Amino acid sequence: MLSIRRSAGAFVAVAIGVTLVAAATLLLASGRPQVPDRLAHAAVVVQSPEAGAPADSFAPTRPWSAARTAELTSRLAGVPGVTAAVPDRTFYAQALVDGRPPATDGQREDAHQGHGWSSTRLGGLRLVAGEPPRRAGEVVVDRALGLRPGRPVTLLTAAGPQPYTVTGLVDAPGVYVADEVATALAPGVRTIGLLVASRAGPGEVAEAARGVVGGDGRVLTGGGRGALEPREDARTRWIGMQVLTATAALAGFVTVFVVASTFAFTVAQRRRELGLLRAIGATPRQVRHMVHAEALVVGATAGLAGLLAGATLAPVLGRLLVDVGFEPATFQVRYEPWPVAGSFAVGPVIALLAVWSASRRAARVRPLEALREAAVEQRPIGRLRVATGVLLVVTGVALSLGTATSDEARDAATFALYAVMALVAGATVLAPAVVGPVVRMLRWPVRRPGGAIGMLVRAGAVTATRRTASIAAPVLLTVAFAVLVSGMVRTTTAAYAAGRVDKVNAGWVVVPDRAPGLSDRAVAATGGAALLPTTVFESDPTSLPENRPLTALGVDPASFAAANRALTVVAGSLDDLRGDTVVLPVSANRQPSEPYALVSADGEVVSLRVVAVVTDDSIPGDLLLPRSVVRAHDPSALTSAVYVQDRIDPPVEGRIVDVSAWAAEADRAEDRLVWLFTLLMIGVSAGYGAVAVANTLLMAAAGRAADLRLIRLAGATRRQVIWLVTAEAALVVLIGALLGGTVAFVGLLSIRAGLAAQAGVAVDLVVPWSVVGGVVGLCLLLALLTSALPAWRSLHHHPTRSPVGIVG
Known part of the structure; x- marks a missing residue:
């Protein structure tokens, strides 16, 4: 069975994953709409x-x-x-x-x-x-x-x-x-x-x-x-559901990834032990079953611990979700049976999924491995693994092309996420083959710790490619996810803002302040081009879906045309928008002079006449109505924005901002929630990455104690040995960060291309380097600590007491 030291890493990873899954599912089950x-x-x-x-x-x-x-x-x-x-x-x-x-x-x-x-x-x-x-x-x-x-x-x-x-x-x-x-x-x-x-x-x-x-x-x-x-509470509850679902899914995916890397590293360290079992008669099937049993024990115990921790944290996380705006104020945590049972089952399932590849590798260990003194890797990665890695990379590239050519922002984001997941998996599978070229590319920084020590760092990374790849894998995943998600959010926000600025012909915008909108008196005082939105419903019984809601904008045609650069009239004339008339987009499949009926906000059916047809991207809504028609049927409609050329004194319920500021803050509330969600996802993945790096390095340190003492016997000082292990850790983090950053930038470039095509303007690639630097710095800090501290502790023993052996 696995030793406590070897199983600790997998136990911690599974327990954290089940904790997040349990807390998220309990909160999801509690997210029921409340009676006002x-x-x-x-x-x-x-x-x-x-x-x-x-x-x-x-x-x-x-x-x-x-x-x-x-x-x-x-x-x-x-x-x-x-x-x-x-x-x-x-x-x-x-x-x-x-x-x-x-x-x-x-x-x-x-x-x-x-x-x-x-x-x-x-x-x-x-x-x-x-x-x-x-x-x-x-x-x-x-x-x-x-x-x-x-x-x-x-x-x-x-x-x-x-x-x-x-x-x-x-x-x-x-x-x-x-x-x-x-x-x-x-x-x-x-x-x-x-x-x-x-x-x-x-x-x-x-x-x-x-x-x-x-x-x-x-x-x-x-x-x-x-x-x-209230609709606002329903929307907030829906956002919270997406956050919790994504957290649970990410926790499950990253846990499988991290635990798989941990078990793979453990099997690599136990090759001689497994070879000895094979030498005394154990069959490959028995070895495979043994590894599965070990994973099942770890998964079950870690699942129970994670379930208890998740159930304890759920109320605290629930209050935090309410405070940051991911749940309405009426949200309360309730303990339901299905999240408890499902979360407990997650631990064993994740462990068994994660150990599948490692168990196959363990079953292939030959009895001859028991006779080897050295743990140097003898065999490069197999053809099946190379084929799998290449297939994943090709899939990721294809999905990236789909991102660049997608017409919908939501589809582009989905394609980008899947693309990076495929590229991350492919890079992880091919990592042992990539480590050598990357180390040779980094030859100058590797030599910096000092002649012989630098040589040992490079030689160790090149000869023990599986070990290097196993340690770099969680860094790769963490950096790739952090770069992709943070860059995607910031780039998308900037692209939408640039698109808004490009469509508006005005210098300033009057927007509501401490109020949901601007009143008619406030609009009259500004003298600008105003948008008066209301919700109407199609009254045609043959239309599908029935009662389809549409956003109608009440405008003055002359001022609206002057303030809207994107306005393109396909048929008819916008000047005829007065009385009971309507302007529709091309997608409505109507022509000028055709009748068009709607159910307005007062429940009355309004018979209108189509006077113009415009392109779908010409208006920030579904149709245009005369402002007087909107006010007659919706006494509570409020103006969302007024475009003016010169700065004016704002009304009591408004404030005035320049067009760039208006474009940047148009979706400020949603952008804030999206960014908080992004930081949460990055925090989950970065925490996992840091735990995985620390676990793997601690297990590696236990197996390398004899190796380090042998280096001391060869004449190296304690300081040089500490330089060796810290330089190795830094090199591995650097390799993972380079591979992860490369993978993420492929996805970001495709996202930028897609956004530029959608917005019709040049889009800058925005990467929050502070977030990326924090993630890499966290992984590097833990890598240095978990490599230097065990080495420093082992070097307190006299070197002559150490057994002689070479450990890769």
């Missing part, structure tokens, strides 16, 4: 029809019109067991404090939402002071704002600042107005909550409600009401 507090007292909730959109688009449901809402509310109120049917109207409203939005409001979706007072019944909300709003101009606000009943307050609405009087306070974010005011501000409704009598069962009420609604919505009860959580 505002609707917690509504045992049954009726939601408007779902949008025909991908699961990760987080599009709102198609709203009911005012007439349809009134009809459904009346019929649902008559369902047996229902005490009240309350439509939940939501609109934009934000209280100003000292003339500006509060600093934290822009970070919470419900903090800048208004509702009718009757909506408070759905969440059991009660006044803590004052009275409900009963007429126009009265409002109830969150007492955290520091206001008192009877005091005036200014609400920022889509039209602009409006004066109100505070009549009451509640312990909840948002503002609440009289129901008549809410009806005017939010004619379209997406949710109707049903209050159920205590003697009635929610299931029976829900079944009766389904008969009323039919196909024009869906009825939710119990945990199913979690589908009503």
